Amino acid sequence: MSDRPERLQWHLDWKSLLATVLILPVLVSLGFWQLSRADEKQALLDAAKARRGQPAVDVAQLEAFPNYLPVYADGEFDSERYWLLDNRIRQGQFGYEIIALFVLSDGRELLVERGWVAADPSRQTLPVLDWPEGKVRLQGELYRSTEKPFSLGEEVPQGWPRRQQWLQEERLHEEFPALLPTALMLSELSPAALRTNRVLINVSPQKHQGYAVQWFAMAAVLSVIFIIRNSNILSRRKKRQD
Incomplete structure (x- = not known):
């Protein structure tokens, strides 16, 4: 007769719970903030491109x-x-x-x-x-x-x-x-112009999106750590492998 699979159980650790409650919203909000910055930079680039053609x-x-x-x-x-x-x-x-x-x-x-x-x-x-x-x-x-x-x-x-x-x-x-x-x-051809190669934006939309991915990834890692520390998911997986 085979053993029944162990049921998923939770045993909350208040320290990890407190850390997750405090840190997870910050990481997620930073990710969305970077996405909004990417949208702002893209809108700026689009407006500059459209107006410079006039x-x-x-x-x-x-x-x-x-x-x-x-x-x-x-x-x-x-x-x-x-x-x-x-x-x-x-x-x-x-x-x-x-x-x-x-x-x-x-x-x-x-x-x-x-x-x-x-x-x-x-x-x-x-x-x-x-x-x-x-x-x-x-x-x-x-x-x-x-x-x-x-x-x-x-x-x-x-x-x-x-x-x-x-x-x-x-x-x-x-x-x-x-x-x-x-x-x-x-413009560089205008009278009195000095060195004029001005940078339109210092951080590209793609970099902001990359930063957002990093923040979301950190939030995901924190969530996984919380689940592992507060449940028996690892022991269930080990028994299944055995």
Whole structure:
């Protein structure tokens, strides 16, 4: 007469139960968060691709300023007032992102991202920049960051040019009331362009999806460990094999 198969039994271990209840929802939520980030990045790429295919328009004629819209701007640089965004690393080299103030033909002002320039490693001197003289036409695309910059403290601007970590939008519009609510990223062929190969996104949708798989896999492993520690499933399997 053959032995009856052992019934599945549970003997809850409160420590593993508590750990699972606390950790499992976090792992699952992180996985779904990474999937939502992947969707956001894909939507951004799709919008950029669609808008970059449009012909350039005069920024002075716009009423809305969507990111990645190709534009041109007529006016002249204010070569005395500009910003050097600090600690911008390119290929392991320390440098600055140069943000210039551009005065449009109608008197309004526009921030222009000229690009990257190498810096003095000792930080004793600022880079010397060349500026186009007189009225010029710039070409590029619009971009306004929606992310809140991280800062250890509020920066107090002093003099010109200003070396800062970030630009504070509210303070900018207080100081420059006629400033447009966007910025122009110069194309590499535009006058005054420096090194302009700006990365559209720092993490691809595929990487976010990969991170999501990792979080879900960790959640699955935790669930398996919980089942093993709180049941007789291993002993049942061993008896079946025997």
